[in-house]
Amino acid sequence: MRLGVVETRVMDLDESLKYYTEVVGLQVTGREGNRAYLKGWDEEDHHSVVLVESDRPGLNHMAFKVRFEEDLNRFEKAVAQYGIPVRRVTKGTRLAEGEAIEFTLPTGHSMQLYQDIEKVGNGLKLNPDPWPDNLKGMAPPNLDHLLLTGDDIKSVTEFMTRVLDFHISEQVVSVDGEQLIGTFLFRTNSPHDIAFIKGPDAKLHHFAFHLENWQDVLRAADLLTKNDITLDMGPTRHGITRGTTVYFFDPSGNRNEVFTGGYMPGADFTPITWTEDQLGKAIFYLERQLNDRFTTVLT
């Protein structure tokens, strides 16, 4: 399975759409009621980001796309057997989406699995050019990963690895090795598709889009200043994943990231361990220290 959709609450849909299309550079593929649907230019499915107007920001749910329709039945059983209640989301609940299963993680986040979604294509399948015309803003080809906070990192990691078959790329532990503070998990060949770090339950730390290279990250950071978008941190390098990054906020205060680089783990990858006293270097390899904002600003 791979990360397919994040559904995020925003406080002003029009203002957010302007930001997500003109500064980030996603493409709008639909709008219905208080929801807008967007995708990156290289994504083939109808959407990867859903914005929902609300009185507060934060994550409604994230959805991973499974390979085959019958995988839904298999995971439905496995999740229920693990003791987590599962419900079916009927086709048509959201634009272009078919049936899905939904359950709540031990950290309080709502997660969905689906296979059926309308394909709109990327227009680059026959004798294609490397990128399409009319790209805007940072123009990420696709959604990359997300980081969530929760109290019980051990339980959520156990569930994700045992039941959903995620693998651990990196983990942060207390100096005595007794406590798990964060885990970075993958199901594709990316250094993280989803990550969890200790903090309040059911909160979003950030979701990230992919860029091709470091130069694009720098250019994305230029666009933040040009458009008076609030910078959080970077551009810099992560110790964890070895990727390069810049963090910033959407108009409702949801943290976004553009990310590139990092290694390509396989299922047999030996996890990397960081001790909590080295967390500064783990997160921001160049600065070697965290700041309060990065650890306390959540939506």
Add this chain to the structure above:
Amino acid sequence: MPYQAQVRETGKVIDLRDGESLLDAATRQGVTAIHRGCRGGGCGVCKVRVLSGAYALGKCSVAVLPPDERGVGFVLSCKTFASTDLVVSTEAESQDR
């Protein structure tokens, strides 16, 4: 017309430019008693209490600025635009900051 905001705890006076949020003015003048977070009304770290003065408030998350707090003068300073001089408190008790 530009106004001023005084921080009760330190006596520090912040000049507010036309159309400038309380947080942006504080950041520009190096006033760190008001913390800068998301600048989007979403995280609550910039929360202060207005003790006197009038202001307009932009969209603020009800999760970090619930109506009861809003009713007694708590604001998210990144979404606070003064329409008179203000006196603010950076240490007023709030459930969530």
